[in-house]
Amino acid sequence: MKKTILLIDDCDMMRRFLTPVFKDDFNVVSIHNPHDAYNWLRENPSPDVIILDYELPEMNGLTLLKKLRGQLAWSEIPVIMLSGVKDAEKRWQCLEAGADDFLTKPFHPKELALRVKLICNRLPQVHSAA
Numbered sequence: 001m002k003k004t005i006l007l008i009d010d011c012d013m014m015r016r017f018l019t020p021v022f023k024d025d026f027n028v029v030s031i032h033n034p035h036d037a038y039n040w041l042r043e044n045p046s047p048d049v050i051i052l053d054y055e056l057p058e059m060n061g062l063t064l065l066k067k068l069r070g071q072l073a074w075s076e077i078p079v080i081m082l083s084g085v086k087d088a089e090k091r092w093q094c095l096e097a098g099a100d101d102f103l104t105k106p107f108h109p110k111e112l113a114l115r116v117k118l119i120c121n122r123l124p125q126v127h128s129a130a
Contacts, residue, residue, distance in 0.1 A: 002027050003048035003120055008037045008064070009082065010056050014105075018051070021109045022116070033057050034064040041068075046077055048123060049116055052099075054083035054090060062094055069098040078119045080112070 004027040009015050015030040022028050029047065031037045034056050041047075050068070054061040061081055068074040081094045084105040091102045101115050 003123075004029060004045075005116065006031065006037065006040070006047035006050045008032075008034065008050065008056070008061070009053040011053070014053070014082075018109065018112070021113055026116075034059050034061075037064070038067070041074060046074060048078070049119055050077055050079045051112070051116070052079055052081055054081055054085060054094070062090070062097060065094060065097050065099055078123070080115060080119070082107075082112075 002025065005022050007015055007018055007028055007030045009018075010032050012032065015032065019028045019030055026048075029040065029044075031040055035058055052061045052065060056064070061083070065079055065081070068077065068079065075098075078100040079098070080101040080103065081091075081099045082103050082105060083090060086104055091104075094102050100119055103112060103115070
């Protein structure tokens with residue numbers, strides 16, 4: 001069974017760019033805002049990995065990350081943060097809040113794919129069935 005990636009990014013172009021990178025090996029759920037992502041999480045089995053943009057409408061990715069880490073059901077889902085802002089303090093805040101990784105845009109899709117693969121290799125095999 002394929003693992004699931006939840007991709008949360010308000011940029012349609014970025015979602016269209018990243019979905020094909022993962023579609024052969026993962027089920028990719030692509031959502032454009034934190035409110036819809038939160039609703040999706042409440043109604044579906046937890047994804048194996050979340051790729052989360054920092055700059056989002058309504059609330060930023062750091063705020064959503066903190067909400068995820070505050071919910072027992074989602075607290076252990078690996079989260080990779082993405083940001084076009086090259087601000088070291090924002091990276092540190094995300095990592096301190098529980099992000100598993102942080103990539104600054106632009107990045108090479110192969111690098112993101114490798115980081116996702118490394119995280120998935122650390123996941124217990126039963127995670128997808130939970």
